[in-house]
Amino acid sequence: MSNESDLRESICLFGRSLFDRGLTAGSSGNISVRLSDGGWLTTPTNSSLGFLDPARLSRLDADGRLVSGDAPTKELPLHSALYATRKDAGAIVHLHSTHSVAVSMLPDVNPAEVLPPMTAYYVMRVGRTALVPYYRPGDPAVVDAIRGLAGKYSAVLLANHGPVVAGKDLEAAVYATEELEETAKLRLLLHGLNPRLLTRAQVRDLVTHFKLDEAIGEDMHDHDCSNPHNCSHKGE
Ligand SMILES: O=C(O)[C@@H](O)C(=O)COP(=O)(O)O
Numbered sequence: 001m002s003n004e005s006d007l008r009e010s011i012c013l014f015g016r017s018l019f020d021r022g023l024t025a026g027s028s029g030n031i032s033v034r035l036s037d038g039g040w041l042t043t044p045t046n047s048s049l050g051f052l053d054p055a056r057l058s059r060l061d062a063d064g065r066l067v068s069g070d071a072p073t074k075e076l077p078l079h080s081a082l083y084a085t086r087k088d089a090g091a092i093v094h095l096h097s098t099h100s101v102a103v104s105m106l107p108d109v110n111p112a113e114v115l116p117p118m119t120a121y122y123v124m125r126v127g128r129t130a131l132v133p134y135y136r137p138g139d140p141a142v143v144d145a146i147r148g149l150a151g152k153y154s155a156v157l158l159a160n161h162g163p164v165v166a167g168k169d170l171e172a173a174v175y176a177t178e179e180l181e182e183t184a185k186l187r188l189l190l191h192g193l194n195p196r197l198l199t200r201a202q203v204r205d206l207v208t209h210f211k212l213d214e215a216i217g218e219d220m221h222d223h224d225c226s227n228p229h230n231c232s233h234k235g236e
């Protein structure tokens with residue numbers, strides 16, 4: 001694991017990059033990274049991801065107590081719950097990326113699989129995404145919703161709010177969040193056009209070839225096959 005000072009720099013660099021590309025606006029979004037002593041670094045509440053100061057990031061101990069820096073993001077309970085259910089997670093990114101937020105409001109979204117397997121890269125980087133019902137930002141009640149997913153998802157989409165994505169490290173979490181956003185964009189572009197999706201066999205091939213989580217191949221097809229926008233079984 002990188003040392004704390006490198007991680008502080010990385011949080012600020014990735015935050016700036018996400019902000020500069022319009023993936024989260026104003027002071028929306030937050031980032032956290034798990035440290036080797038069991039504590040965390042998080043972005044401070046009300047801070048803009050585009051203008052973070054490495055020295056002012058919130059440093060928390062393993063019990064979630066603030067050790068140094070500014071007050072942490074109000075989404076600390078959300079991040080902590082995802083870390084608790086995803087033991088392999090080293091970082092979490094939450095954004096208000098527009099296309100992902102838009103998809104979270106569509107009426108025909110399958111909560112167990114918000115986005116179908118449209119591209120190989122989505123399957124490889126994200127796997128699958130669960131929809132979590134709307135909660136007021138910072139509401140600790142979201143913890144039960146995350147626990148209810150039992151660690152099966154590294155990516156969740158908060159309804160009418162935005163994505164929250166865990167990765168083995170910060171780079172993986174950022175890339176997965178970006179891929180989720182690109183896939184949400186495709187989903188909206190193709191809405192109503194009956195796109196050809198990856199088949200079950202193609203998803204299985206990716207899972208085997210890239211040694212992905214076996215559950216991806218299974219659950220990606222746990223949906224209503226009568227809905228052409230959610231089904232990749234066509235022709236099988
Ligand atoms: O939407 C919200 O208010 C939060 O989820 C958020 O994105 C920013 O909150 P802070 O991290 O507390 O600034």
Ligand SMILES: [Zn+2]
Nearest residue numbers: 028029137162
């Ligand atoms: Zn938010």
